[in-house]
Amino acid sequence: xxxxxxxRLTIISLTVILCGSCGDDDLNALRDPDTKTxxxxxxxxxxxxxxxxxxxTYLTSxxxxxxDNRGDQFFHYWWNAHMVDVLLDGYLRTxxxxxxxxxxxxxxxxxxxxxxxxPNDFNDxxxxxxxxxxxxxxxxxxxxxxDVAKLLWEEIKKSWSNVYGGGITWKINTPNGKNATSNAxxxxxxxxxxxxxGDEENLQWAKDIFSWQKNTLIDPIxxxxxxxxxxxxxxxxxxxxxxxxxxxxxxxxxxxxxxxVTKDGFYLNEAVKTATSMMTSPKLTTEGLLRDExxxxxxxxxxxxxxxxxxxxxxxxxxxxxxxxxxxxFQFNAKTFYEKGISRPSMLCGPNxxxxxxxxxxxxxxxxxxxxxEAAARLExx
Numbered sequence: 001x002x003x004x005x006x007x008r009l010t011i012i013s014l015t016v017i018l019c020g021s022c023g024d025d026d027l028n029a030l031r032d033p034d035t036k037t038x039x040x041x042x043x044x045x046x047x048x049x050x051x052x053x054x055x056x057t058y059l060t061s062x063x064x065x066x067x068d069n070r071g072d073q074f075f076h077y078w079w080n081a082h083m084v085d086v087l088l089d090g091y092l093r094t095x096x097x098x099x100x101x102x103x104x105x106x107x108x109x110x111x112x113x114x115x116x117x118x119p120n121d122f123n124d125x126x127x128x129x130x131x132x133x134x135x136x137x138x139x140x141x142x143x144x145x146x147d148v149a150k151l152l153w154e155e156i157k158k159s160w161s162n163v164y165g166g167g168i169t170w171k172i173n174t175p176n177g178k179n180a181t182s183n184a185x186x187x188x189x190x191x192x193x194x195x196x197x198g199d200e201e202n203l204q205w206a207k208d209i210f211s212w213q214k215n216t217l218i219d220p221i222x223x224x225x226x227x228x229x230x231x232x233x234x235x236x237x238x239x240x241x242x243x244x245x246x247x248x249x250x251x252x253x254x255x256x257x258x259x260x261v262t263k264d265g266f267y268l269n270e271a272v273k274t275a276t277s278m279m280t281s282p283k284l285t286t287e288g289l290l291r292d293e294x295x296x297x298x299x300x301x302x303x304x305x306x307x308x309x310x311x312x313x314x315x316x317x318x319x320x321x322x323x324x325x326x327x328x329x330f331q332f333n334a335k336t337f338y339e340k341g342i343s344r345p346s347m348l349c350g351p352n353x354x355x356x357x358x359x360x361x362x363x364x365x366x367x368x369x370x371x372x373x374e375a376a377a378r379l380e381x382x
Contacts, residue, residue: 041338043377044093046347050373051090053347054083054366055102063105064113069348069361075113078125080106082300082367084132085307088139089374093381103136107148118148119155121171126152127185134192146196153193156186157205164229164236166212176231183213184225184250188308191257203261210254214270218251223274224281225251243283245290246301248274253308256315263317271312272322278305279329288332292352295362299351303368306330310375314382327379334376337369 058065060073065083067074084106091099110129111118119126130152137145159169159182167178168186190206193199217226217238227242252271259267278284285291290302312318313326337353349369350357357365 039335039339041335041376041380043334043338043373043380046338046342047090047093047370047373047377049347050342050349050366050370051086054086054363054370057348058363058366060109062112063102063109065106065363067363070359076363077110077114077120078122078128078297079300079364079367080110080113081125081128081132082303083363084129085135086367086370086374088132088135089371089378091139093374093377100140103140104142104144107133107136107145118152121173123156123159123168123170123172123182124179124185126156127182127189130156131185131189131192134189134196138196149189149193153189156189160209164216166208167216167229168209170228177228178216178230179228180213180217180225180247180250181227183209183217184247184254187213187254188250188257191254191261194261206254206258210258210267213251213254218270218274222277222281223251223270224248224277224283225274243281244298244301245278245284245293245305248278248284249301249305249308252278252305252312256308256312259317260315268315268317272318275309275312275326276322278309279325288329289336289354290333295351295360295365297364299362299364300367302353303371306333306368306371306375310379313379330375330379334372337372338376342369 054065057069060066064075064080066072067076067079084103087099087103087106090096091103114120118129130149133145133149133152136142137149155172156168159172160166161169161175163175164178168182169175170177170179170182187206187209190202190209194202194206216229218224219226219240224243225247226238226240227244227247229236229238231237252274255267255271255274258264259271279288283291290305293299293301309326309330313323313330333353337349341349341353341355341357343349343357348357348361348366350361351365351368353372
């Protein structure tokens, strides 16, 4: 992720701000009363349509995807990394081999567009491609993907330092800037590699990264995630004002992956606390709907949250009361988006899941929409 845009926050009046244990009644109070209940939600067919719409609208000649639907050819490395994950969603749902050929073309195309190399200056960019490649390897067994993931992981680890007691920098060679965006995804990547190869060193990396972020960038009361710590005019400053769905999702994801392996209830408790606060925080939701964080990089934020929130919902050890609350929140977002946020027949979407999109639409925004519909299809099947 490049420099985060300044987001205009919509301040809403809520009777519940950060609810540590919200029941269904609490969430119902935040919902749009106009949401319909008699619609047949064709999640899988809608996912098919959205996948094809994005592929035909945003694809460039070398297998990568352009910035918007109006021909902006700018190459966003980390958006394309998430496109790999989205294509894998399509394959795992349908088992249609066309998705696998598209994944291969995209991963090799990213290298070509990035100067015939995979590493770049942004650790979170590299983390997202490496995470997607571990998933591609697990899906296909193609060694190329594991090689790319391991290559990038070796580059990422170089940015860990003892500045502020640990943590991975946002960019390489910027020792004072450490962000949530570059740490929780690194823990997820370390766990993915541990799952594949069983290397205890990667498990320890994940534990250390998670511990540093927990102690440095997490609100101890709510579990919400602060964006970064940096040196500003000679003073160490933690940015507690920027709270984004992106960082919430990756922290939930890292905690979930660590719990699945260690069975340490600490990690599950962290995931549940953060997810619970997310559902009612006015910095993250508006009337029960994940808030509009704009296009550009912000357009991808909600999709990342959805991906890892879904993994938490699917966790077998999750308390059923928690699962029910999380499912209710998820379903409200998915159904609202399905009814109000998708432009038909183009099957494109905007950053506000309660409104139809405008004319100029970034790839990032489309990826979030597809992630939501693919997750809904996956949960329905489960």
